[in-house]
Amino acid sequence: MGRVGVLLLNLGGPDELDDVGPFLFNLFSDPEIIRIPFRGLQKPLAWLISTLRTKKSQENYRQIGGGSPLRRITEAQGQALQEQLNSKGEDARIYIGMRYWHPFTEEAIARLKRDAIDRLVILPLYPQFSISTSGSSFRLLERLWQEDPALNKIEYTVIPSWYQQPGYLQAMAQLIAQELDSLPNPDQVHIFFSAHGVPVSYVEEAGDPYQKEIEDCTALIMQTLNRPNPHTLAYQSRVGPVEWLKPYTEDAIKELGASGIENLLVVPVSFVSEHIETLEEIDIEYREIAEEAGIHNFNRVPALNTHPVFIEALADLVVDALNAPSLKLSQVTQLKKKVKMYPQESWEWGMTTTAEVWNGRLAMLGFLALILELISGHGPLHFVGLL
Ligand SMILES: C=CC1=C(C)c2cc3[nH]c(cc4nc(cc5[nH]c(cc1n2)c(C)c5CCC(=O)O)C(CCC(=O)O)=C4C)c(C)c3C=C
Numbered sequence: 501m502g503r504v505g506v507l508l509l510n511l512g513g514p515d516e517l518d519d520v521g522p523f524l525f526n527l528f529s530d531p532e533i534i535r536i537p538f539r540g541l542q543k544p545l546a547w548l549i550s551t552l553r554t555k556k557s558q559e560n561y562r563q564i565g566g567g568s569p570l571r572r573i574t575e576a577q578g579q580a581l582q583e584q585l586n587s588k589g590e591d592a593r594i595y596i597g598m599r600y601w602h603p604f605t606e607e608a609i610a611r612l613k614r615d616a617i618d619r620l621v622i623l624p625l626y627p628q629f630s631i632s633t634s635g636s637s638f639r640l641l642e643r644l645w646q647e648d649p650a651l652n653k654i655e656y657t658v659i660p661s662w663y664q665q666p667g668y669l670q671a672m673a674q675l676i677a678q679e680l681d682s683l684p685n686p687d688q689v690h691i692f693f694s695a696h697g698v699p700v701s702y703v704e705e706a707g708d709p710y711q712k713e714i715e716d717c718t719a720l721i722m723q724t725l726n727r728p729n730p731h732t733l734a735y736q737s738r739v740g741p742v743e744w745l746k747p748y749t750e751d752a753i754k755e756l757g758a759s760g761i762e763n764l765l766v767v768p769v770s771f772v773s774e775h776i777e778t779l780e781e782i783d784i785e786y787r788e789i790a791e792e793a794g795i796h797n798f799n800r801v802p803a804l805n806t807h808p809v810f811i812e813a814l815a816d817l818v819v820d821a822l823n824a825p826s827l828k829l830s831q832v833t834q835l836k837k838k839v840k841m842y843p844q845e846s847w848e849w850g851m852t853t854t855a856e857v858w859n860g861r862l863a864m865l866g867f868l869a870l871i872l873e874l875i876s877g878h879g880p881l882h883f884v885g886l887l
């Protein structure tokens with residue numbers, strides 16, 4: 501049977517305030533997060549955006565205790581998962597691979613090689629698939645596998661997304677029911693699903709299944725909950741000037757307030773751990789918006805963290821994956837990819853010479869505009885809050 505490993509993938513977060521700048525640089529260097537038409541500009545722009553965003557971002561991390569709790573919680577989830585797997589007779593070792601901070605995915609791969617793991621289950625800690633999250637980690641793993649032939653000895657399988665897993669849905673429904681029942685008039689509470697947003701172009705141009713998976717997931721949670729409460733789905737955490745999935749959480753909260761809703765229960769639906777976007781963005785920023793909109797009872801369902809029903813669900817996912825035909829990285833990173841040409845030119849698919857020329861021109865223009873904005877302190881990036 502051989503040695504079994506489970507690689508848990510997550511985004512990672514700065515452990516302390518000094519980590520914020522380098523963490524943001526790693527994040528913005530990833531073309532799956534910010535798509536810059538001209539490859540050579542990715543790093544200089546990542547450096548610029550991260551340098552300019554660091555202060556604002558540090559202020560947010562300061563408000564939640566000076567760093568992200570993501571590493572600590574992911575390690576606790578890993579420990580609980582290992583115990584749960586052991587109790588099911590599966591002697592598996594857990595490895596944590598973060599995309600943009602320690603412990604990096606590369607470190608996890610080095611460790612599981614050292615431990616001579618024979619069989620590996622790759623499990624992202626994102627219930628729904630997005631190009632920007634699980635997709636980015638899968639692409640990195642694909643590259644690591646290509647660069648290191650020794651990894652081909654490991655028999656691995658990937659779980660691309662798992663929002664339909666019954667134990668996960670049960671755990672979410674239990675947490676929501678528990679919160680509803682702690683409030684006066686539980687049936688009057690409006691349930692507000694706040695999913696992390698992504699740019700619309702990811703879904704419409706690159707074929708990211710994320711929006712559909714979020715919509716299906718929300719419907720399945722409501723079905724499992726089986727309560728009469730009305731509900732809304734909106735998208736949070738927009739960064740940058742482009743259009744993201746709508747409705748935006750802040751707009752939806754204001755609209756509900758204007759329509760007379762006074763009791764709101766927010767359910768973070770793309771995250772399984774507390775982190776800056778639950779602790780700061782929802783608990784502080786959106787609460788303030790809700791109060792201004794007349795929503796005086798603003799509550800939030802806690803993230804799953806190490807909820808026992810959730811940990812059991814993860815263990816079931818691992819056991820099922822070990823017993824199913826394997827799924828390869830190349831199978832889960834192939835999305836329908838289109839490259840769009842700019843107006844006034846004819847539409848063509850692929851990186852044609854004209855496309856390259858226009859990408860270069862636009863990237864240079866963008867870069868110059870950014871430099872001007874940096875010098876003047878005014879411009880569209882300041883306007884939309886990116887800088
Ligand atoms: C700029 C584009 C971004 C996209 C697209 C994006 C998608 C996305 N992110 C998560 C989950 C997390 N994001 C976290 C931090 C974070 N993400 C972005 C930007 C994008 N995310 C930034 C700039 C940051 C840093 C924080 C900040 O400055 O606002 C984290 C870590 C949080 C922590 O506690 O440290 C997570 C987790 C999802 C699920 C997602 C798309 C589905």
Ligand SMILES: [Fe+2]
Nearest residue numbers: 737738777781
């Ligand atoms: Fe955010």
Ligand SMILES: [Fe+2]
Nearest residue numbers: 511696737777
């Ligand atoms: Fe993010």
